[in-house]
Amino acid sequence: MAPDRLARIAAARHAPAIGGALLAVAACGQAAAQAVGLAGHQPAQDVAVLYVLPLCVFALLSTVPLAVLGPAAAAVAVTAGNTASLASFGTATAAGIAGQLIAGYRLGGLDEARGPRYRGFALAQPLAIGLAVPFCALALTSHGSVAAVLLAVGAPAAAAAGVAGRARREARIRTAAGEALADTLSEHTARGERARIARELHDVVAHHISMVAVQAETARLTTPGLPAAGAQRLTEIGSTARAGLTEMRRLLGVLRDDAEDAGATVAGRHPQPGLPQLAELIDAAREASGAGARLIVSGPVAEFDPGVELAAYRIVQEALTNARRHAPGAAVDVELRYQGDALHLRIRDNGPGPAQPPAAGSSPAAGGPGGGGLAAAGGPGRGPGGGHGLSGMRERALAVGGTLRTGAAPGGGFLVAADLPAKPEPA
Numbered sequence: 001m002a003p004d005r006l007a008r009i010a011a012a013r014h015a016p017a018i019g020g021a022l023l024a025v026a027a028c029g030q031a032a033a034q035a036v037g038l039a040g041h042q043p044a045q046d047v048a049v050l051y052v053l054p055l056c057v058f059a060l061l062s063t064v065p066l067a068v069l070g071p072a073a074a075a076v077a078v079t080a081g082n083t084a085s086l087a088s089f090g091t092a093t094a095a096g097i098a099g100q101l102i103a104g105y106r107l108g109g110l111d112e113a114r115g116p117r118y119r120g121f122a123l124a125q126p127l128a129i130g131l132a133v134p135f136c137a138l139a140l141t142s143h144g145s146v147a148a149v150l151l152a153v154g155a156p157a158a159a160a161a162g163v164a165g166r167a168r169r170e171a172r173i174r175t176a177a178g179e180a181l182a183d184t185l186s187e188h189t190a191r192g193e194r195a196r197i198a199r200e201l202h203d204v205v206a207h208h209i210s211m212v213a214v215q216a217e218t219a220r221l222t223t224p225g226l227p228a229a230g231a232q233r234l235t236e237i238g239s240t241a242r243a244g245l246t247e248m249r250r251l252l253g254v255l256r257d258d259a260e261d262a263g264a265t266v267a268g269r270h271p272q273p274g275l276p277q278l279a280e281l282i283d284a285a286r287e288a289s290g291a292g293a294r295l296i297v298s299g300p301v302a303e304f305d306p307g308v309e310l311a312a313y314r315i316v317q318e319a320l321t322n323a324r325r326h327a328p329g330a331a332v333d334v335e336l337r338y339q340g341d342a343l344h345l346r347i348r349d350n351g352p353g354p355a356q357p358p359a360a361g362s363s364p365a366a367g368g369p370g371g372g373g374l375a376a377a378g379g380p381g382r383g384p385g386g387g388h389g390l391s392g393m394r395e396r397a398l399a400v401g402g403t404l405r406t407g408a409a410p411g412g413g414f415l416v417a418a419d420l421p422a423k424p425e426p427a
Contacts (some may be wrong), residue, residue, distance in 0.1 A: 020067025327351025
């Protein structure tokens with residue numbers, strides 16, 4: 001955390017100028033004191049020329065470049081100032097040592113976004129480490145001193161801290177980008193499923209509204225002795241139905257796959273699937289997975305509303321797809337139980353079941369903490385909350401006034417259970 005705070009402070013607008021000025025003042029003060037100590041009892045004029053002036057020049061060279069030069073040039077200048085001070089007098093100022101550490105950290109943590117501003121950006125980090133070589137040499141020679149040892153150890157450490165800080169920043173950026181991409185893909189998948197449901201509901205509702213218009217017109221033309229008022233009412237019914245159909249197509253037609261091509265042929269369109277097509281769906285699933293899949297029908301078979309049959313077909317289709325994905329090779333039983341004014345679906349596989357059992361006190365109902373095995377949230381190898389298969393099946397069931405439950409099946413495997421009314425009801 002400390003390197004990150006240092007990076008934020010160094011990135012402030014006036015931080016380089018203020019920091020460089022303060023370090024320069026401190027360095028000059030310490031350099032003057034060091035000159036007096038080194039000169040001993042020599043004449044004042046000799047002290048000023050031989051000690052104070054060169055030490056102050058070296059002190060300024062080891063601090064001022066931080067305020068006026070870029071990271072690479074400043075690091076080279078600061079290193080030159082400290083090296084000259086150590087080689088000539090065997091000492092360096094505390095401000096110069098601090099300037100060396102700051103220069104090494106800046107150069108080691110140089111961001112790629114700023115790199116093009118400096119030539120040889122690819123060599124920035126090796127240069128930050130290499131600038132410690134003169135101090136190592138001085139620490140091993142007769143000019144060795146505490147300052148030389150500190151710089152020999154601290155310069156590469158500061159450069160390494162800069163490199164590590166840059167790596168952390170890049171990792172955070174990559175993580176944030178990955179999370180944003182995952183969220184975008186998740187939202188796109190959810191929108192695609194909702195759009196698909198909307199398209200299918202649009203087709204079903206459009207069919208019924210068209211039938212209203214046709215039946216109203218047929219009744220007006222074929223009913224003998226129909227009063228004028230009645231004929232007028234039937235005409236109005238037909239006109240209202242056609243107007244509603246036109247408006248609905250205007251609002252929802254953009255969701256069609258071929259909305260961008262108004263002249264596209266409709267030869268490839270087929271009626272929306274329903275319960276009669278389940279046998280073909282299960283045969284296709286059996287061939288695709290190579291595992292057993294069977295359809296079990298019980299109760300008096302009846303014809304249900306097209307919207308309900310479509311919802312049942314899509315729920316079975318999604319459950320079979322997820323069974324093949326999360327429990328490959330598992331046998332699947334699809335049970336349809338007709339019971340008066342309701343249709344009960346049970347899709348069960350004999351695979352490993354949910355990856356995680358439901359938490360204590362929670363229900364395996366759709367959307368619960370333990371739900372979603374085949375549907376996408378709790379299948380083998382996937383934890384709760386993954387995918388949108390479960391939410392898509394739940395939305396289809398709710399769209400026709402039904403309910404959906406998912407969870408571990410008794411005796412093992414996974415179960416998707418849906419109860420749908422004979423006709424759509426308000427969700």
